[in-house]
Amino acid sequence: MSMSHLTENSAGASSRLLSAAKWRWYEIAFWIVAASLFFVFPTRLALLTEIVTLGLLALSIDLILGFAGIVTLGQGAFFGLGAYAAGIAAKYGMGVAPLSDPIVGLLIAGAVAGAVGFVTSFLVLRGSDLTRLMVTLGVGLIFAEVVNQARSITGGADGLQGVMLSPVLGIFDFDLYAQTAYVYSLGTLFVLFVIARVVMNSSFGLSLKAIKGNPLRSRAIGIPVNPRLIATYTLAAAYAGIAGGLLAQTTQAASPDMIAFHRSADTLLILVFGGAGHLYGGIIGAVAFRLMQDAFSSGSPDVWLAAVLNALPSFLNFWPIPNVLTVIFGLMGPKYWSLWLGLVLVLLVLFVRGGILGLVQSIYVRIFPSRNKVKP
Amino acid sequence: MFHKGFFKGILGAGVALTLATGLPAIAQETVKVGLILPMTGASASTGRQIEAAAKLFIAQNGNKVAGKTIELIVKDDQGTADMSKRLAQELVVNDKVSILGGFGLTPLALAVGPVATQAKVPAIIMAAGTSMIVDQSPFFVRTSFTLPQNTTPIAVWSAKNGIKKVVTLVSDFGPGLDAEKSFKAGFEANGGQVIEQLRAPLANPDFAAFLQKAKDLKPDAVFLFVPSGQGATLMKQVAERGLAQAGIKVIGTGDVTDDDLLNSMGDDLIGMITSHNYSTDHNSPENAAFVAAFNKANPNMRPNFMAAGGYDGMALIYKALEKTGGSTDGVKLVEAMKGLAWTSPRGPISIDPATRDIIQNVYIRKVEKKNGQLYNVEFDTIPNFKDPTHK
């Protein structure tokens, strides 16, 4: 093999590796669309803000699950911690900076959650997937109980009241239309996303993928597996804390259900729904999940049923068809939202690997088989 | 107001117009009422009762009032506070509702407070029972009840009816603590003594240990408070623990002997004495009509105190709109609501102009069997009772 061939090959290799970290057109388009929603749906900004915080929480799970491969049900604990940290700071700040400054609040939320994440990360390093699930779940439950008991600080089961924030950057007050809330949340998400993107495209990020792929081999080539996992777990905890802080600030309250188990479970589902390991999966999953939920919670299945039954051709109008339709539409009400969520999950696991983004990727590969190279 | 100008600039004329003119549009013919209720999750029964009652009221009274058409929008907050707040925001901004209502639990109501204040939209509390909620926003008006209001009468009654020592057992959250505090205050002011205060976690499947503890302390009576829906489990365990055999009376607020669930709780409850603001069994023509209509529309449900709160909440909205002549201005509506008085299915009620809280009769009732069904049968009345902790 000639030397010239080698250098040529290697120069290509370097730029090919680097190209993975380049921003692609669809990413830029994604963020432009996200920003433009401000103008497109000026009356739905509260919902969009909620999606943004949910997306940030899902992103934090993506860091630890999608990249480092640790199954966790405890991210809700950090989310809740962040929410209470930011909420309590704002409450005692009485609406005056620095304590009530939103950005300071987020930093506090991230720092508190990150610190607790760092301490508890040592528990997560031990044992199997099941042990990890249990420990993360257990830690979450303990924090939920702490919040419930520490009534004088957290407001107990009634939630924390009196969260007063000073304007963002000293200028923008949180308003009823959630304009400030949306711009502020989306900005925070974008900054944190960019940081996550940089980290996951770095050598550090590559070593995380290696650890996820094969921890034994990772150790055998000298990767310090535990310190890397601790760092990632801490980072993910801080992200979750900031997401919680955002929610507490934009809703001006913190309540025990922010720390509850279902928050962790839902968000895990959201991430898997969107596609883990892509950074965008959590955000896309959050959009899909909340829109679905919103559609269900404001749908009127009675009306649809009546319409369908009216339109039903007579040759189909015999037992049991109308009865079955009645049951199906009956199940479409907001009360039975969990049925459809469960169904989606089961089908997702059985038939669609990698969630929405996985689906998109496999379609893309099918259309352009020539580009079937690994996208690192 | 730099920020408003800033946003106006970038938002374009349409949105800016809405911002500038304020929220309730000037001459709209429909008045939208947004109910935020837990329709799923642990408190789902609360939401379903209120929704059924509110719809019943509209069905009975027509959807026209003071020349306006009433449109009811029901949203499910799943019992989570951040969602209540977001839904309130959306109902105001997106659906342009003039009045909010519902709120199954205290934290859910509290989360909506800032929205009501900011948007100047009246928020009618139809369920949540912690005393201090109405202080959190000048736009809160309550048609349900408060825990001190419902608890104090049973405390006073017990002290005057030969009960000297009591153990309290409440769910560990705002209303529970309100009940605990009010009971102790009312009971001890009348010569009784609370010897132990037990608090069970809100999400607690097993009360056995707490009840055993209460039993071992050998009080004259045990005072119970758990939120609507948990009463069944609690009472089953009370029966199983054999408190009655040990000579310990069981008293409580009517939340425990929820009318909707009472029949399924079994005959063990017969004789239990509670105080509450509403019983399905309340003897009045208004209530007879209400219960009959409710049962007709919802064959599998019995209206309970949550339904009463929802029904009267809608009544309050209708009466206030009549008084303002159809104006949906929030400040005017709340002013109109203050001092309103009428006879509801639960008896005479009015809105305290000072606190915007409800003034109503509180009844002492006993569980009895009538026509093969269990009812809370009222035998004593404390008329026009105000929340005693609220000055």
Next chain:
Amino acid sequence: MLTILFDGIAYGMLLFILGIGLCITLGLMNFINLAHGAFAMAGGYLAVVMMNSYGISIYWCLPAAFVFSALLGALLERTLYVHLYDKSHLDQVLFSIGLVFIAMAIVDYAMGANQQIVNLPPSLEGRIDFLGASIGVYRLFVIAICGLLTVGLQFVLAKTRFGSRLRAAVDDGRAARGLGINVTTIFALTFAVGSGLAGLGGALSTGIISLDPTFPLKYMIYFLIVISVGGTTTITGPFFASILLGVADVAGKYYVPAVGGFIIYTIMVAVLILRPQGLFTRSTSR
């Protein structure tokens, strides 16, 4: 004091019967089935319907609940679960949570969100005095049934051919397959029996705790605690773990009501830190 111990044991026994199927299937197939509680709920609701709507005696309801849940378990195992054994733990967790959600919605639709209560026959109500402690007859009944089942299970595992094959398969599935043991069949049977036991436990529990559509989620955490403390390699481990948990929970609420809620979680996390494989597991050579 004795009463508390007794209540705790009854509660623990119930947890054991509810959760043992999960322990065995987890040990056997390394499969995390978070939907185990749904089978318990199925049995519980069947018992409620039979007792309350048709007035059938509880003594018939219990075996019926067992059979119903076992058949349901066998059906789902053959049609759905079988596709999941070679998938990742994350997939298993998501799949079974999905099943839980579906089960909750179906039950809510069919039965409503209310707590369901059964009215026990008079022979099982009331209390008796035993060594100066007052004991609920129904709890005694629960202990008796669960105790018998535990002894029976232990017998099946220790003395029968099926039991020895099952133990071999739990110990080392690959080796057991090599020895010609049909692990798939054993697993299907175990899954069905485990689900059936859960159904029986669900039916029994309706007399103590109440049943509502959130049952599978509420108790999932308890099952998982039993497993993580008891390990999955024996049935005595989960048994003692259940008893410990039941007694600690009840005693904690009795003696220190203020921190009652913490106790079980703290025990779990402490055990997992000190003994990640569980408190009652023998050290394995794997």
Next chain:
Amino acid sequence: MNADVMTAEVAPILETRSLCKRFGGLVATDNVSFKLQPGARHALIGPNGAGKTTFINLLTGVLTPTSGSIHFDGQDITNWTLRQRAIAGVARTFQINQLFPDLTPLQSVLLAVNEREGAGRDWFRPVGTRKDLVDESVALLADLGIDDVMDERVGSLPYGKQRLLEIAVAVAAKPKVLLLDEPAAGVPESEREQILDVVARLPTSVALILIEHDMHLVFRFAKTISVLVNGGLLVDGTADEIARDPRVKQVYLGEEEVVVHG
């Protein structure tokens, strides 16, 4: 038992002293004392179940010994972790491929190079910024003849290429001792030669230990050989000595495979 058959003047790079490993009642490694000289070409042979892989696992820190000690380059490394030993210069390949199925060969090798050079914890510069490290990785892949697939997904490579990558990833750490656990196992005959060639060309700065069943390969490659039987060291010596040793013949008598090959 003294395993030192070479001239003992050079300090051994790797040494075990009375190394034992028990699994329950089973003795997998029985009192093995063993020395490896720098630059050695050593083979570890023995019948199935003799404890060869267990011994390698003990040397590399995948398992911890029940008793005895391990020394590397003058240091007691008995209680070092797999990673610490890897950093110090003990690398290995695995009998069953231990690769990163979702990464590319280039990424896999670069990971090892990164860690060796301390660039692995760099969290803000994109992968590929350190061109020198990429160059080195590419050169190594080229040297082993797998640079043509360096951007493919490892999981989709043919088995022979994966086996080569297994060696490449180990070599990338620039170890002083490299343990090769059946490097050609399961590789089709047509691709076998390539692997043997790669092993033969490894620089003499690396001391090699080869575990192998294929006696052709053992005698072609090894200068010295140790024979493990039932966890214990039966004998060691130069290839010629071992080939003539009657005890070794006796051990292998029943082993059809060896008779056929050897």
